[in-house]
Amino acid sequence: MVHRYHELIKFMDADDDDIMELLPSPACNRRLKTLYAELKDIESVSKALQANDITLLDVRVWFDGLIAAHPNFADYIGPRATIVHSPDFESGC
Structure with missing residues (x-):
């Protein structure tokens, strides 16, 4: 629109x-x-997230790509975002 x-x-x-x-x-x-x-x-990441056969690794890679293009997204979808339950697990530490 x-x-x-x-x-x-x-x-x-x-x-x-x-x-x-x-x-x-x-x-x-x-x-x-x-x-x-x-x-x-x-948009491409949003549409890809709706697929049935994606893995958590796919999601993390796509989110990291978005963060690389738009660093301010890290506050919302980064591995250390406040919404993440276990940041150490998410970061692979």
């Missing part, structure tokens, strides 16, 4: 005040594009 929005915004009349007051600001549009690019990076 965000992709479609960015495709359609090119064709909207910027002089029409009724339309422009309903649309996000240019700064918000730039932020939306950035977030959309990040979501596309995550």
Whole structure:
């Protein structure tokens, strides 16, 4: 849906005040594009996690790849994230 929005915004009349007051600001549009690019990076891992034949090792490798691309994800999906029950076990220590 965000992709479609960015495709359609090119064709909207910027002089029409009724339309422009309903649309996000240019700064918000730039932020939306950035977030959309990040979501596309995550999409392949998200879809792969839904498969029936994955292992925990597969998941850890995919999560480590996401962390390499986006270091701030380590707080949420890293081996030492606060949600992890046993960080030593998760890290293989």
